[in-house]
Amino acid sequence: MLKQLRAFGLVASASVFIAAVVIAGDAAQKPPALASLERVVSLKLAHVRDEGPVDPDQRAQLLQAQQLDVKAEHAIATGNYDAAQDDLVQANAILGRLGM
Secondary structure (H helix, E strand, C coil): CHHHHHHHHHHHHHHHHHHHHHHHCCHHHCCHHHHHHHHHHHHHHHHHHHHCCCCHHHHHHHHHHHHHHHHHHHHHHCCCHHHHHHHHHHHHHHHHHCCC
16 A cells, blocks of 8 residues: 555656646647646546545556546647547546546
């Protein structure tokens, strides 16, 4: 369980770092729909992190959603908006299954 929490913290830290890089970069060029989806997923992830799922299966799904969010942030930073959209849609679907 401690390893899962460390992995969760690492992914969360990486997500914050990549988000800062994206904000500092050419974030104004990304499509508005993508920016909106990115915001929704980030808010849902923050909410789930605050509540903290108890079920190990839910924690695994949350970790997967966070990894997709980080992957999307990297895709946005490199200008690959289609891949970012796909990753954020998948993350949003996972969060939806978690009740978000």
